[in-house]
Amino acid sequence: MPVVVYVPSRLSEGHFTDLPVPGSGDDGKAVTWNDGGNTYAYTALSAVTVDTRAALLASTPDAETLAFCSDTLEMLLWDGSAWYVAPLELIEQPNDVDMGLLPPMVQNDRAGYTADYITDKTIYNSAVGGNANTDEGSIRVSSGEFQVHLTGEWKTAVTGFRFREDENGGYELEHKPIGFDWWLEVASGNSDELGLNGLPLAQGYQVSMGAYPVHQQVVGREITY
Amino acid sequence: MAEYFISPSGNDTTGNGSESTPWLTFAKFLSSSASGDTCICAAGTYTWATATIAGRIVRGPAVDNPAVFDGAAAAVKWTISGGSTFENIEFTNAVSPSAQTFFQIATSSQIEFTSCRFIDLVWNGGANDGFVGPSVAGATPAMAVRFSGCLFNDVVANTGSGRILFSQRAGGSLNIPLTMEFFNCILYFGSTSPTTFSYLFNEHEASLELLVIMTNTIIANATGATLTWMPVASFTNTLTNCTFHNITSVPSGTGNITSDPLFYDAASGNFNLRPTSPAISAGTLV
Numbered sequence: 001m002p003v004v005v006y007v008p009s010r011l012s013e014g015h016f017t018d019l020p021v022p023g024s025g026d027d028g029k030a031v032t033w034n035d036g037g038n039t040y041a042y043t044a045l046s047a048v049t050v051d052t053r054a055a056l057l058a059s060t061p062d063a064e065t066l067a068f069c070s071d072t073l074e075m076l077l078w079d080g081s082a083w084y085v086a087p088l089e090l091i092e093q094p095n096d097v098d099m100g101l102l103p104p105m106v107q108n109d110r111a112g113y114t115a116d117y118i119t120d121k122t123i124y125n126s127a128v129g130g131n132a133n134t135d136e137g138s139i140r141v142s143s144g145e146f147q148v149h150l151t152g153e154w155k156t157a158v159t160g161f162r163f164r165e166d167e168n169g170g171y172e173l174e175h176k177p178i179g180f181d182w183w184l185e186v187a188s189g190n191s192d193e194l195g196l197n198g199l200p201l202a203q204g205y206q207v208s209m210g211a212y213p214v215h216q217q218v219v220g221r222e223i224t225y
Numbered sequence: 226m227a228e229y230f231i232s233p234s235g236n237d238t239t240g241n242g243s244e245s246t247p248w249l250t251f252a253k254f255l256s257s258s259a260s261g262d263t264c265i266c267a268a269g270t271y272t273w274a275t276a277t278i279a280g281r282i283v284r285g286p287a288v289d290n291p292a293v294f295d296g297a298a299a300a301v302k303w304t305i306s307g308g309s310t311f312e313n314i315e316f317t318n319a320v321s322p323s324a325q326t327f328f329q330i331a332t333s334s335q336i337e338f339t340s341c342r343f344i345d346l347v348w349n350g351g352a353n354d355g356f357v358g359p360s361v362a363g364a365t366p367a368m369a370v371r372f373s374g375c376l377f378n379d380v381v382a383n384t385g386s387g388r389i390l391f392s393q394r395a396g397g398s399l400n401i402p403l404t405m406e407f408f409n410c411i412l413y414f415g416s417t418s419p420t421t422f423s424y425l426f427n428e429h430e431a432s433l434e435l436l437v438i439m440t441n442t443i444i445a446n447a448t449g450a451t452l453t454w455m456p457v458a459s460f461t462n463t464l465t466n467c468t469f470h471n472i473t474s475v476p477s478g479t480g481n482i483t484s485d486p487l488f489y490d491a492a493s494g495n496f497n498l499r500p501t502s503p504a505i506s507a508g509t510l511v
Contacts, residue, residue, distance in 0.1 A: 207509055
């Protein structure tokens, strides 16, 4: 069998020595040569391996082996200790290419991104905006409200509530209506903000003008001004 | 963001500003604190003197038990900057320096008075000065002053021109945007000595740089003299659910009334509302 050796031009003054005679098991081995004083070697990726996805993932080839999944059309890389998959799937190209940049991505569950969904990801530094999608579970922010589309309508998520320790050490549920500054105790409708006479400025969700709110609730049997 | 304490029984020399060994004077707090620090005032009376206040929080004991800052009938001006807040404080018995304000607000400042009382004060300003106004120096960043649950009682003007309670500027030729907000306040004018104010607000540059937002506030003029909203109708007002009794040329708003608010006994300082007051339940949530 004839042996064909490619000699790079920059090494034209050198020469190969001790070329082994190829034999069984030599596929993928490095080519070495000597320029008269130093020994050099070419190392390269191993040959591309083609097999089914399951068979490839079960194999342990040499380091830096590229592989192509014949059944899922995925590209794989073995780094010597684990298989890695490129977050792309090869897509058949028609003879007449469509206008546009790229064909849409299709399923690649290991990456977690598809044209239809995102899975197993944590989102940081992002915001929810408007949403024209009214599928079950769609979310949006509209007019200062966070909303979820459930059972055919947008429903506002409950916000603006808190528990506050009262003067007796207990806790009371308070609500701050959207667009307002005051926190109101839910049961009584009283505000945390007090008038100059010590009464809440809002009582029973009612507000009087001025800095001296009136008693909206009778306390004991005494009403004072 | 340290917290310090002052008390009428404190001591500026032996105290350290702690709750157990408080200082005596507000001046000691100012000289010993930094921007963002808080002064907790025990109940009682303190000297109110001219000072520069940059980014401080000053808090009295309670809404119905304020710390009293007494000017001893002397001239007082506070020059305030940064994000300063004053809560449960009564400012009383002082005059403003000649042709100057009581509270001079620096540019880029957000000043808030919550549950404060302004009582027995004589404004001594010039034609352009107000009871509260911006600094005469600086560029043009916006400023904001907010009064929440505050009482102005027996605040009068000295003889002079202008006689404007709240001014967009304190002199000079400034175009500084100023926002003034009033929520659940009472401005009561009953005294005519030395003289009364002519106007409540003014914007001297006539270029929409003063914004007045007023909600649930009662302004009542019992002096018998004319008190006009503003000399020029050029700035923006958002007036909601307020009472304007005997005030001339009040801009239109929403839910406002002009009836007598029927205080229980304003002459004696009792500003609770009588059961028949039209102001009861006539406010709106804030």
